[in-house]
Amino acid sequence: MPLLTPVILxxxxxxxxxxxxxxxxxxxxxxxxxEAPLVDPLELSLPLLDRMYKEHPKGQAPEVLERLAELLRxxxxxxxxxxxxxxxxxxALSNTLDHFLEEYFWRxxxxxxYSGGRFGGVRAAMQLRTMLGEIGTPSIPSLLxxxxxxxxxxxxxxxxxxxxxxxxxxxxxxLAWYAEALHRQRAEGTPY
Numbered sequence: 517m518p519l520l521t522p523v524i525l526x527x528x529x530x531x532x533x534x535x536x537x538x539x540x541x542x543x544x545x546x547x548x549x550x551e552a553p554l555v556d557p558l559e560l561s562l563p564l565l566d567r568m569y570k571e572h573p574k575g576q577a578p579e580v581l582e583r584l585a586e587l588l589r590x591x592x593x594x595x596x597x598x599x600x601x602x603x604x605x606x607x608a609l610s611n612t613l614d615h616f617l618e619e620y621f622w623r624x625x626x627x628x629x630y631s632g633g634r635f636g637g638v639r640a641a642m643q644l645r646t647m648l649g650e651i652g653t654p655s656i657p658s659l660l661x662x663x664x665x666x667x668x669x670x671x672x673x674x675x676x677x678x679x680x681x682x683x684x685x686x687x688x689x690x691l692a693w694y695a696e697a698l699h700r701q702r703a704e705g706t707p708y
Contacts, residue, residue, distance in 0.1 A: 519592040519695050521545055524555040526598040526609030532558075533665045537630045538597045539673025541660070544684045545595070548692065552595070553587065557608040560584065565614050581615060588619035593695035594653055597628045600640035605647065613651060620653035622702050624694040626687065628660045636661030656694050660687040 523542050527534040538554055545552035560580055569581045577585070588594075596613075599606055625648045629637030638661050645655045660683060662668050668677050675681045 517696060517699070519545075519550040519692060519699075520590055521550050521552050521593045521595055521691070521695070522555050522587055522591055523552050523595045523597060524609070524612060525557065526596065526606040526612075528558040528606075528608040532599075533632065534597050534599050534630060536665060536669040536671060536673050537628050537662055540662075540669050540675065540680075541595055541597065541628050541673075541684065541688075543673055544681075544688050548688060550692075555584065555587070555612065557612045560612065562611060562615060565611055568614070569616050570618065585616060585619055588616055591623060592699050593623055593691055594620070594625040595628060595691070596625055596644060596648065596655075597630070598637060598640050598644050600629065600631045600635070600637040603639040605640050605644050609644075610647070613647065617651055620648075620651050622698055622706050623653050624691065624698055625653040625655045626658070626660070626691040627655050628662065628687075630662040630665040632664065632666055634663045636663035656690050658687055658690050660684060 523538050525534055525538045542552045542554060562580065569577050569585050598609055627641045627644055629641040631637040638659065641659050648655045668680060670676060
């Protein structure tokens with residue numbers, strides 16, 4: 517079945533490398549026939565969290581939150597693309613994710629992490645995994661870490677190292693398995 521899988525990017529820096537990773541995973545999702553819109557905090561320009569989407573009176577949330585809430589509610593899964601800032605999650609990513617809660621429930625997430633160095637952002641991914649579980653979109657067991665992103669991917673998101681496309685294929689297959697399983701379960705109802 518075709519899945520709706522938004523790719524949530526974490527960086528707003530002017531020379532952000534995460535855009536390479538987002539383009540890379542979007543291409544892999546779309547090659548499977550999935551819809552993978554980019555959720556870019558730079559384009560969204562969300563304010564620092566003061567009120568969550570659900571804390572606005574019905575129909576009175578800012579338009580950008582309404583549109584994003586609608587996309588999240590229709591989604592089957594999420595891919596979160598995160599760099600590693602001081603061994604932690606980028607602030608723009610945390611701010612984007614924190615505006616919502618119920619919209620994530622009962623849908624899996626998957627983490628693509630990256631860094632300019634050899635660790636591929638995995639230290640931030642461990643913190644992100646905890647956060648995603650807490651907001652109701654637990655991450656799949658596998659990660660897709662991309663070390664040395666500046667040479668591993670081209671600016672338009674094509675792999676320049678032989679192992680990366682194969683790893684992405686397995687990663688997308690695992691996410692699809694969880695997304696399809698949870699889609700069937702949501703159709704039968706959720707615990708609350």
